[in-house]
Amino acid sequence: MMENHIPACSFVILGATGDLAARKLMPALFELHLMGALGPKTRIVGVSRQELSNEVFRERMEEALKEHSPKSFDEARWQELAPRLAFVQGNYDDPATYRALSGVLSRFDEEGAGGNRVFYLATPPSVFSAIVGGLQAAGLNGSKGWTRVVIEKPFGHDLKSAQRLNGLLNSAFDEEQVYRIDHYLGKETAQNIAVLRFANALFEPNWNSHYIDHVQITVAESMGIEDRASFYEEAGVLRDIIQNHVLQLATLVATEAPARYDARSVRDEKVKVLRAMRCARPEDTVKGQYAASGGMKGYLEEDGVHPRSRQGTYLAVEFSVENWRWAGVPFYVRSGKRLAKKASEIVLGFKTPPHVPFGQTVKPNALVLRLQPNEGISLRFNAKVPGGGLRIEQTSLDFTYDRGFSRANPDAYETLLLDVMRGDATLFMRADEIEAQWEMVAPLLDAWEEMTLLPYAAGSWGPKEADSFLAQAGRAWQLPG
Numbered sequence: 001m002m003e004n005h006i007p008a009c010s011f012v013i014l015g016a017t018g019d020l021a022a023r024k025l026m027p028a029l030f031e032l033h034l035m036g037a038l039g040p041k042t043r044i045v046g047v048s049r050q051e052l053s054n055e056v057f058r059e060r061m062e063e064a065l066k067e068h069s070p071k072s073f074d075e076a077r078w079q080e081l082a083p084r085l086a087f088v089q090g091n092y093d094d095p096a097t098y099r100a101l102s103g104v105l106s107r108f109d110e111e112g113a114g115g116n117r118v119f120y121l122a123t124p125p126s127v128f129s130a131i132v133g134g135l136q137a138a139g140l141n142g143s144k145g146w147t148r149v150v151i152e153k154p155f156g157h158d159l160k161s162a163q164r165l166n167g168l169l170n171s172a173f174d175e176e177q178v179y180r181i182d183h184y185l186g187k188e189t190a191q192n193i194a195v196l197r198f199a200n201a202l203f204e205p206n207w208n209s210h211y212i213d214h215v216q217i218t219v220a221e222s223m224g225i226e227d228r229a230s231f232y233e234e235a236g237v238l239r240d241i242i243q244n245h246v247l248q249l250a251t252l253v254a255t256e257a258p259a260r261y262d263a264r265s266v267r268d269e270k271v272k273v274l275r276a277m278r279c280a281r282p283e284d285t286v287k288g289q290y291a292a293s294g295g296m297k298g299y300l301e302e303d304g305v306h307p308r309s310r311q312g313t314y315l316a317v318e319f320s321v322e323n324w325r326w327a328g329v330p331f332y333v334r335s336g337k338r339l340a341k342k343a344s345e346i347v348l349g350f351k352t353p354p355h356v357p358f359g360q361t362v363k364p365n366a367l368v369l370r371l372q373p374n375e376g377i378s379l380r381f382n383a384k385v386p387g388g389g390l391r392i393e394q395t396s397l398d399f400t401y402d403r404g405f406s407r408a409n410p411d412a413y414e415t416l417l418l419d420v421m422r423g424d425a426t427l428f429m430r431a432d433e434i435e436a437q438w439e440m441v442a443p444l445l446d447a448w449e450e451m452t453l454l455p456y457a458a459g460s461w462g463p464k465e466a467d468s469f470l471a472q473a474g475r476a477w478q479l480p481g
């Protein structure tokens with residue numbers, strides 16, 4: 001058994017025949033089984049409207065593993081796990097579904113799951129309310145062990161709807177039972193931001209407006225919206241990526257050191273800094289939409305997209321953080337679909353030295369935190385080029401996870417599911433945190449429809465206006481490496 005061994009539980013996936021269960025949840029659970037983290041008494045229960053027998057559900061999950069996690073699939077290890085999977089069919093608004101689920105869970109409790117339960121809502125948000133009500137009415141919101149509920153994004157579509165959802169959840173569960181997922185927080189490099197800052201003496205003294213000129217955050221994707229038009233037409237890049245993943249990264253960069261690294265202290269600090277964040281005026285942002293290019297469809301040609309849709313698939317915007325540490329340091333963030341490559345990274349651009357005695361200009365230092373691909377950290381600094389004379393060029397100190405550590409980075413969902421079963425909510429969002437995020441982007445949401453929409457070629461780095469946006473401030477986007 002590994003050090004991460006966790007108490008036995010019943011892990012219930014509501015929406016078990018959906019995409020998330022197949023692509024992320026089942027592969028993560030299987031990986032935890034391979035690591036020995038799932039005890040032999042832990043059970044996985046799928047719930048869905050589809051009529052499936054236990055056997056057919058197991059076959060579906062086996063297919064999902066073979067498709068989405070082919071390198072990890074191991075027939076013998078799957079045969080150990082498969083009998084621990086069960087399926088409950090039912091509509092989410094039908095009390096009979098929860099009675100049937102309750103029966104299955106009681107049986108598993110007796111077999112050793114000990115009354116510990118996770119309810120993972122991997123369904124569209126439209127049925128969250130029915131599920132929470134159904135679980136509560138069946139008395140499944142508590143048990144003789146622990147009960148936890150996990151909620152996927154999108155968590156509401158604005159401040160009011162998020163408050164309503166929080167109200168609903170908190171009417172059935174204690175806040176400590178609620179785990180709101182943002183999978184970016186499970187990424188190793190995101191977790192490492194706190195360690196880099198607070199377990200080293202080197203970085204933190206420079207981590208402020210005295211030394212940092214600006215911060216850049218890029219979440220770029222090369223893929224388009226795939227088959228998610230109905231979701232994306234509602235969400236756009238602002239709700240899909242900026243309001244959650246990008247804001248979380250900005251928060252990790254900007255937060256003060258917590259006194260302790262636990263769920264309460266970390267989230268207290270995050271909420272504090274989120275409340276200090278402001279976004280630039282909507283007219284100072286760049287909103288774009290990808291257009292057909294290089295054999296790739298434009299957004300308007302994607303199946304299910306309204307032919308005159310004004311939905312934004314790209315956004316570049318400036319944030320400020322109004323506190324002593326960050327006053328005057330712009331946070332430039334951008335995200336888009338169908339960009340030149342898939343890359344998520346954070347760049348801290350430092351100020352230039354106050355005086356350079358070499359008779360030449362030098363590039364400012366930069367600290368690059370790469371979330372993906374090639375996860376790692378690079379520190380760019382100036383050095384003398386070997387040879388006669390004194391010529392200065394920028395070079396870098398590079399750390400990559402694959403060279404630095406022998407163990408491969410786990411998928412974010414593996415980390416997060418393990419944390420749910422261990423009862424560690426540090427990497428999950430608290431009710432007030434999610435509300436602060438919606439509050440922060442509210443001015444952009446209000447202006448979203450009216451913002452100028454700029455086309456950009458699929459496969460490019462977005463509208464060229466995003467470059468002039470930084471150039472006006474004498475800065476430039478760093479090309480993700």
Ligand code: BG6
Pocket residue numbers: 153221240344
């Ligand atoms: C999801 C978004 O939250 O994050 C998707 O809904 C996006 O649109 C995905 O593709 C990106 O995640 P990652 O881990 O691939 O960067």
